[in-house]
Amino acid sequence: MALANDLTLRLQGALDRDEAIALFRGAIGRESITGNEANFVAYLDEKMRALGLTGQRTAEFLPGRPNIWGERKGDGKGSRLLFIGHTDTVHVDGWSEHWAGTEREDPFAAPIIDGAVWGRGSGDLKAGICASLAALSLLDKAGIRLAGDVSYAFIGDEESGQPGTGVSAGIKDLVARIETGEVAKPDFVVYVEPTRLSVYPAQIGFFITDITITGKSAYFGVPELGKDALRASHAAMTALWSHSDEIAARTEHKLVGRSFLLITGLSGGGYIAVPERCTLSLIRKLLPGESLDAAAAEIEATVRSAITDPEIKVEFSYPAGRDHVLGGTAAEIDEAAAEVGMLSASMASAMTGRGVIEGAPFWSESPFFVNRLGVPAVYCAPGDIRNCHTYEEHVEVEEYLAGVVGFAAFMARYCGVIE
Template sequence: MAHSDNLSRRLLGALDRDDAINLLRAAIGRESITGNEANFVALLEDEMRARKIDAVHRADFLPGRPNIHGERKGGGGGKRLLFIGHTDTVHVNGWRDYWSGTEREDPFGAPIIDGSIWGRGAGDLKAGICSALAALSLLDRAGIRLKGDVAFAFVGDEESGEPGTGISAGVKAYVAEIEAGAVARPDFTVYVEPTQLAIFTAQIGFLIADIAITGKSAYFGVPELGKDALKASHAVMSALWRHSDELSARAEHDLVGKGFLLITGLTGGGFIAVPEECKLSLIRKLLPGEPLDAAAQEMEAVIRDAIADPEIRVDISYPAGRDHPLGGSAAEIDRNLSDVALLAQSVSDAMSGRGEIKGAPFWSESPFFVNRLGIPAVYCAPGNISNCHTFQEHVEIEEYLAGVMAFATFMARYCGTEN
């Protein structure tokens, strides 16, 4: 770790490595696959109260599925900072078989191996949640009292792998509390998705579309009596691939790259007859500034123009609404904001070479703050997104501890200190 000022040295001297590591291992040990968030929230409630976070409030966003939030009130005169993250993780199907007979066999065992902590949720995103909580305790151990408030919110239903879940129900409920005035509005938000301690000021948007193409079946010997849905789907896919090429050539964002469209699934046919129905699935990546409605309308026009026969029906649905009925909006804040620079400097002070400004190649829930509430939000936390959702999920301990240092430093600098 590299440290540049008295605050960093003071915090480093007060850092309790064992407390921070034990907290993360305990968090991983609480299985919280989407739908079972309450198992992890129970631990968070105990930890938040033990770490003297005030006004801890737990409430179900859906039956049996709670959010939890609280705050540390400052002495007054400082800004309000929010750390938020999701409590749910993806499934562990196949994990035990993959690691059978090794230290990693239990996906919730949180073993320490070669300087890293392993397990489901380690990076996505329990390291981020634990970094924020441990950072507050670090300030307390260092005897640093804040002027501004630090708020914490941990919400469920962000992941989308379990049936009937993954519509951001948790953050919708929390944002509604802010809008209603039940929770104070933050001045700046850090969403603790794993970034390897980079600062993500922009993120992609997306829409997922399911397309059903319905023709008319006919005996294979008289195909002229049918309407071939599979043949029509070929024309649609060809048109969509051309559309994707046009999107990629249209614009490129320096942090999140080019837009495109990816066909992700195809089912159809199966009988010795003219196939009557074919189904396609696709995902469309959007860049900041691209409206979801316009993207969907453009895509639908491409699909319908590709089918010349008016007797072939096309039905299009959007099953993955998030902050928008059709999907998830792209988001971006000014990367030159002084708040962003302050966070980047705090990260760089904690770990040399980190704190770079980048863009998120994923969608998560910052648009609820950036687009809906008009509150600047970034992603920043320890963990590598490339190993999340895989059997390789782990977090390097030194990066995690640097996250604790960085968040504590940022809390002090952003909120101001009384002493």
């Protein structure tokens, strides 16, 4: 532990705070709402070239929407580490109106207020991207050369707030290039989703189901001639809530809790007539080890068993396919793995109370590595997911800088150094 603390102190002494903060604020200033990733990628291209990365290139995963990647080669005697994050952010609808007349009015101005950097994308997840890049610069300033390789890949289309986007098109393109050998396969991956510098070796899975229930309309005075879709939906929702209780009672995962489903939307009905059509939407949380296909089949069986009238038609659709056609799979790696402990210790040394091992209460793209490529991956970065996607999105300056130091220390420990 003394050696770990010595390394952290050495890195803290070499840290250029102003430079690291300027990198972060500049990133927020490059608006990159999903679909406009190229604006931020151009900024990253400039900053990554300044670090002297090799093999750096951009490639479009969809027209006008590029990924970017590059690496710092070691001497071939250490492990290969990948830092990855998404370049796109959610929208800013209502932000300026919410903060009108204040320092926060411009969502891309990145003001520092009460010790925090504010702005859209600050936490989700430009703090993580910038901390990982600033960490390599910090190693250079501290005179530490790595034996292993540190690589970076920044990809688009992770967020799902814009129409026709958010299907993980960016990472699908990158993973395909890894599978063909065009991009080198990493030994360990840090996905820089915001965790408040905790380390997440497990994450939930999910799928969204849209259910359309179709009956038959009839004039309100003769309801016996119709088939009431809203009444049928009530029966379906009652059964679904009971099913949620059932799956929650099955098991509890140490890091991510229990499964459940949440009905998120209901619409239907008309004017003075028996409602012919009703649609409802739900999201299902899955634990590591749960089959997405089996869980979806259970949902369908639950609804069909609740609607007993054969003349009422029920249809299911799954609009949020990610690494699975129906949704996103859950993922986990061994929380006791050496790499997990190493990253945890690096963050704990950089900032008191950080580096805690926890589970991700969100879905992001680590399953593409864990489940598809068989590469261990975790989430870790500055920022608090609880204020992301809101008008309150911000990152504490000291936490961001601790992330820079923590990532640099982890790079040195994991990749090894050249004495």
